[in-house]
Amino acid sequence: MQCPYCQFENTGVLESRVTEDGSAMRRRRECAKCGKRFTTYERAEGVDIRVIKKTGKVEDFNRDKLKHGVMKATWKRPVTMEEIEGLIDEVESVLRKKSSTEVRSWEIGNLVINRLKKLDPLAYLLFASVYRDFQSLEDFKEEISRLQGASEK
Numbered sequence: 001m002q003c004p005y006c007q008f009e010n011t012g013v014l015e016s017r018v019t020e021d022g023s024a025m026r027r028r029r030e031c032a033k034c035g036k037r038f039t040t041y042e043r044a045e046g047v048d049i050r051v052i053k054k055t056g057k058v059e060d061f062n063r064d065k066l067k068h069g070v071m072k073a074t075w076k077r078p079v080t081m082e083e084i085e086g087l088i089d090e091v092e093s094v095l096r097k098k099s100s101t102e103v104r105s106w107e108i109g110n111l112v113i114n115r116l117k118k119l120d121p122l123a124y125l126l127f128a129s130v131y132r133d134f135q136s137l138e139d140f141k142e143e144i145s146r147l148q149g150a151s152e153k
Helices: 063-073 081-097 105-119 121-131 136-150
Strands: 010-017 024-031 036-043 050-052 058-060 101-105
Touching: 050 105, 063 081, 063 105, 063 121, 081 101, 081 105, 101 105, 121 136
Parallel strands: 050 101
Antiparallel strands: 010 024, 024 036, 050 058
């Protein structure tokens, strides 16, 4: 495993444990050259999930692409990397349990939005603004009203 800090090829495993849902192996590693520590996740490659985009184009499911979108929405929010990984694990688990290996992009977006709403309402709003293509301040106001109405119930 290559060190993400100095790109040295020799890293040692300090600790290994299975994630809570059992879908991955979490390893704490230390670089033999620079001494910095980092975490890796080892997952079994299962059924390949294909994503059908709005345009009709079909592409492979990309966990890193999803992670990047969630990280942008949670930037400078009190959300940990473990919470982001957990959210993505949940979404991926739901997708893998589906009978079909093809899933529409809006289904993935809905799964993320529902989990972000519970995790951090502002991050949810940021993600929703891109996902639902907000065009005006009025779109934000409507979504905030819906959020406030849901929280009062």
